[in-house]
Every structure is written in C-alpha cells, then in structure tokens.
Amino acid sequence: GHGSARQVALSPRSRSYGRSCVEPPSLFWQTPGRLTALGQRTPTARGAAKAYNITVRMYTVALLVQNEWKLSYVTPLYRFQYTKLKLYSRHLAAFILAEKQQGVAVEVGMEAGFRVTFSAVFGLAEKEEDAETVFIQIYSKPMFAADTPKMVWRGWLTCVNGDPEYLRSLPPDFVSLPLFCSNGSEYLTARVKSWFGRTFDCSFGSLCLSSATLNWLAALWTGCHPTCDIGYLKLYWSMPTQPTLDVEYTVNPHDAWELWNSICAQDGAEDMVSVEEVQRFMAGLETHLFRHFKIYLSAGSLVKVSTALGSAHQDGKIKIGSSDYITTLLTLLTECALLKTPV
Amino acid sequence: MALLTPYSKIPELNTATILLIENEERFQTKLADAIVQQEKDVNVNVRLARKLPLPLENGDSRPRVDLVVFVVSLRSERSLQAVESSLNYLASDYYLGKVCFVVTDARCGTLAQERMLRVRRLAASHHCPVLCAEHQTEEGIAMAAMRLLTILKVSAGLSPMATTALYLSSLTRCAAAPELDDD
Numbered sequence: 001g002h003g004s005a006r007q008v009a010l011s012p013r014s015r016s017y018g019r020s021c022v023e024p025p026s027l028f029w030q031t032p033g034r035l036t037a038l039g040q041r042t043p044t045a046r047g048a049a050k051a052y053n054i055t056v057r058m059y060t061v062a063l064l065v066q067n068e069w070k071l072s073y074v075t076p077l078y079r080f081q082y083t084k085l086k087l088y089s090r091h092l093a094a095f096i097l098a099e100k101q102q103g104v105a106v107e108v109g110m111e112a113g114f115r116v117t118f119s120a121v122f123g124l125a126e127k128e129e130d131a132e133t134v135f136i137q138i139y140s141k142p143m144f145a146a147d148t149p150k151m152v153w154r155g156w157l158t159c160v161n162g163d164p165e166y167l168r169s170l171p172p173d174f175v176s177l178p179l180f181c182s183n184g185s186e187y188l189t190a191r192v193k194s195w196f197g198r199t200f201d202c203s204f205g206s207l208c209l210s211s212a213t214l215n216w217l218a219a220l221w222t223g224c225h226p227t228c229d230i231g232y233l234k235l236y237w238s239m240p241t242q243p244t245l246d247v248e249y250t251v252n253p254h255d256a257w258e259l260w261n262s263i264c265a266q267d268g269a270e271d272m273v274s275v276e277e278v279q280r281f282m283a284g285l286e287t288h289l290f291r292h293f294k295i296y297l298s299a300g301s302l303v304k305v306s307t308a309l310g311s312a313h314q315d316g317k318i319k320i321g322s323s324d325y326i327t328t329l330l331t332l333l334t335e336c337a338l339l340k341t342p343v
Numbered sequence: 344m345a346l347l348t349p350y351s352k353i354p355e356l357n358t359a360t361i362l363l364i365e366n367e368e369r370f371q372t373k374l375a376d377a378i379v380q381q382e383k384d385v386n387v388n389v390r391l392a393r394k395l396p397l398p399l400e401n402g403d404s405r406p407r408v409d410l411v412v413f414v415v416s417l418r419s420e421r422s423l424q425a426v427e428s429s430l431n432y433l434a435s436d437y438y439l440g441k442v443c444f445v446v447t448d449a450r451c452g453t454l455a456q457e458r459m460l461r462v463r464r465l466a467a468s469h470h471c472p473v474l475c476a477e478h479q480t481e482e483g484i485a486m487a488a489m490r491l492l493t494i495l496k497v498s499a500g501l502s503p504m505a506t507t508a509l510y511l512s513s514l515t516r517c518a519a520a521p522e523l524d525d526d
Contacts, residue, residue: 210457211420212457240367240418240419296421298419298420298421298424299367299419299420299421299422300419301418301419
C-alpha cells in the first residue's frame with residue numbers, strides 16, 4: 001500500500017526581485033479546487049485491452065450487449081446488501097406503483113403493476129476491491145393474465161477496476177458502484193434513481209464522455225484488431241462552422257491497426273498504452289484527413305467513436321457490440337464515473 | 344527568427360497597446376470593442392492577430408506592444424496548439440509580466456480537465472497569469488475587458504501606484520500545484 005506521505009514541498013521558483021518579503025505564490029492562500037473524489041489525477045498510461053474470459057452466464061451478457069445504455073455516475077451506496085436483493089425488488093416495484101398512483105406519472109400505460117428483478121452479475125468485477133455488478137430489470141405486468149410480461153426497463157450498476165486506494169478509503173458501510181447504465185423510458189429511470197436516492201442516500205449525475213476518453217477508446221479498440229476483427233473504425237466529428245459541419249470519418253480497420261502498431265512498436269512496452277501514443281495515433285488520423293480535405297479536425301470536437309466492439313457518444317450513451325473486450329470499456333467508464341463523482 | 348521584443352521601440356505618452364492573439368478570431372473583436380469603450384483616461388490601442396510571428400510588412404509602423412494576450416478556447420485542441428507554437432516568437436523579456444492567457448469555455452461540462460491543466464502548466468512554466476473569461480454574455484466580455492485593462496495599465500507603466508509589471512506578475516502568475524505534477 002501507500003506508506004510514504006506525500007510532501008508538498010515548494011521550491012522557490014525564482015529569486016524575489018528586490019524585496020525579500022515577496023514569496024512565490026504558495027498553496028496556503030489558494031484552494032486547490034479539488035471538486036472530485038480523485039482530484040485532478042488522470043492516468044497517463046493504462047493496460048492494453050485484454051480479452052475477457054466469459055465466466056458469466058451467457059444470458060446476462062446477452063442482456064448487456066446490443067442495447068444502447070445511458071450513463072450516469074453514482075455516489076457510494078450506504079448499506080446496500082447483496083443478501084437483500086429480493087427485498088429491494090419488492091420495494092422498488094411497490095415504489096414505482098405508488099408513484100404512478102399518486103399521479104406523478106406522465107405516462108399512459110395499462111400496466112397492472114410492475115415486477116422488478118435485482119440480480120448480481122458475477123464475473124465482471126476484476127479486482128478484489130470492486131463490488132459485484134447489480135442488474136435490474138423491470139417488467140410490466142399486463143392487465144390481462146393472458147399476455148406475457150414485457151421488459152420495459154433495464155439498468156445496471158457496476159464497478160470494474162476502480163481506483164483501489166479510493167475504494168479502500170471508503171467507510172465500511174458503503175458500497176461503491178460508480179457506473180450506472182440505463183435503458184428504457186426517462187420516467188422509469190427517474191423513478192429508479194429516486195428510489196435509490198431515498199433508500200441508500202446516494203445521488204446520480206449525468207456522465208458525459210470527454211474527447212480524451214473517446215480518444216482512448218478509439219486507440220484501445222484499434223489495438224484489439226489482430227485478435228478480434230473490429231470491422232471498422234468510425235469517428236464522428238463536429239466542426240464549429242456555420243452551419244455545423246459533421247464529419248464521419250471511416251477508417252479501414254487494417255489501416256488503423258497498422259498506424260497504431262507503428263506507433264506502439266516504437267516504445268516497446270507490451271502491455272501498457274501511454275497517453276502520448278494515443279495522441280500520436282489521433283494526430284496521425286487527423287493529418288491524413290487534412291492532407292485530403294484540408295480540414296483541421298483538431299479545431300472541432302470528437303463526438304462519437306464506433307467499432308464493431310461498441311460505440312460511445314459524447315453525451316454519455318454507449319452501445320456494447322460484443323462481450324469480448326467488455327472489461328476494457330467498463331474500466332474506462334468506471335474511471336470516468338469516479339473522476340466525475342463529487343467528494 | 345522574427346521575435347517580438349518589448350523594449351525596442353519608444354513608448355508614446357499616455358498610451359498603452361495590447362495585442363490579442365486568437366486562432367479562431369471569435370472573441371477578439373468583441374473583447375477589443377469592450378476594452379476600447381471602457382477606457383476613458385488612457386489611449387488604448389488594441390491590435391489583433393491570429394498567431395505569431397506577425398507579418399514583417401508593417402513592422403515599422405506598429406507601436407510598442409505593452410501586453411500580449413493569448414486567447415485559448417478550451418473547446419478545440421487546435422487553439423492550444425496554435426498558442427504553443429506562437430510562444431516561441433516572443434522575446435523572453437515579455438514573460439516578465441507582459442504576457443497573459445485568457446481561457447474561454449472553462450466551465451463546459453463535457454470537456455476533459457486535461458486541456459485546462461495543460462494551459463495552467465504552460466502558464467505556470469512561463470510565469471504568466473491565466474484568466475477565465477465568459478465570452479457569450481455582455482457582462483462576461485465587459486468583465487474580461489476590465490481585468491485585462493487593469494493588467495495592461497500596469498504593464499504599460501501607467502499605474503498610479505508605481506507598480507511594475509514584474510511585481511504584479513509575481514503576484515498573479517499561475518501556480519501549478521505540485522501535486523498536479525507528481526501524480
């Protein structure tokens with residue numbers, strides 16, 4: 001573990017000019033402005049994408065794949081117990097029904113009630129400190145017994161490769177599942193969030209993916225190409241012109257991989273990918289487009305990245321295309337969620 | 344190399360010149376208008392440029408520049424890259440209190456913190472202040488203009504309190520916290 005105390009030693013940056021009472025600006029009169037749990041630390045290197053050994057039931061994995069998920073970050077849950085999942089299911093179903101009957105509902109539906117299932121998905125958590133993923137499904141019970149229940153909403157809370165120092169620093173009653181993914185109507189998502197907030201004293205916030213995160217995804221997914229055909233690498237850019245110019249840049253996967261390989265080969269470290277390599281990769285793609293179309297992509301912003309392994313949109317929407325490299329994607333997203341979670 | 348030097352020309356009486364450098368040329372003009380409108384006592388010349396080095400043609404007729412302001416938009420990578428390359432064309436004398444960074448869109452939620460950190464590190468290594476400006480509202484532009492005018496008057500030697508640009512810069516320069524570098 002981390003034994004050494006970090007010393008905030010300030011070496012005087014410049015000798016004072018003329019007066020000895022003028023000191024270099026110190027931290028003591030400045031707030032460091034740390035708004036998030038992990039401060040300003042962003043990783044400069046991360047492990048290369050690893051294939052995922054499927055130890056999870058195929059049915060559950062199939063539920064994660066092929067849906068579009070809307071992302072949020074969650075603060076740690078207080079007294080969330082994996083032994084009480086059935087109880088939580090009943091409570092949530094009753095809560096949604098009660099809210100609906102109170103007239104809070106905007107939706108017009110013919111449901112007689114809701115059936116909720118909470119289940120723990122084992123196998124996604126990588127480290128010891130990670131909590132197990134929780135999967136929630138909401139089925140609507142139809143008015144007539146003859147109809148089959150329809151799944152109207154699904155969501156999951158997960159923590160994959162979370163920062164171990166932070167997870168260990170949490171008080172014992174708290175469970176941290178910082179990434180929340182939801183698929184379904186906004187109304188039900190709001191109800192679920194409200195129930196979680198009341199029961200576990202947590203709060204949710206929307207998670208947007210920055211261009212840095214999307215760059216990482218593009219590079220990591222391209223790196224997977226030799227073992228798993230990514231099909232294509234599509235980058236969607238939005239240029240700040242009047243009217244806005246949208247650029248859809250499709251790269252042949254083999255060409256993308258050759259570019260990526262030529263960048264990685266220079267440095268040699270097999271397993272770790274550094275942020276400079278990612279930047280060089282993106283710069284290479286941008287220069288190529290500039291050579292042909294004279295458009296500076298760096299003047300705009302990267303909005304979406306998509307391969308056969310999945311797609312990620314700046315607004316915080318993702319799609320998981322295949323279960324192969326799912327842990328890489330989830331590690332990145334967990335990290336984004338932890339970085340955005342307020343202290 | 345065509346370096347811009349601060350002391351190679353003779354200053355004019357009661358005059359201050361500010362050079363606004365912005366790659367996108369969006370905020371420059373509004374800021375320039377606001378600066379000129381706000382200042383009544385001193386003659387303020389506002390010069391606009393996209394990048395350094397400045398073209399050689401009009402070099403002789405340009406006045407002495409008292410404050411160089413780099414405007415960085417955090418929305419685009421290119422903005423920061425253009426500023427980084429422009430920094431090479433300023434004489435080192437400028438960095439003793441005559442350079443300032445203005446950053447727009449710092450509050451945009453979808454942006455990574457990394458670009459802001461890079462600007463702060465850049466400013467800290469050059470001993471310059473960083474101002475965050477709101478470029479979409481009238482009040483924001485007026486506020487940015489007012490802050491720049493305050494710094495400009497000191498850099499031009501027009502401050503009534505006999506403050507030098509170097510002294511002011513030692514108080515206002517951006518201090519990148521050590522923990523930003525450690526991790």
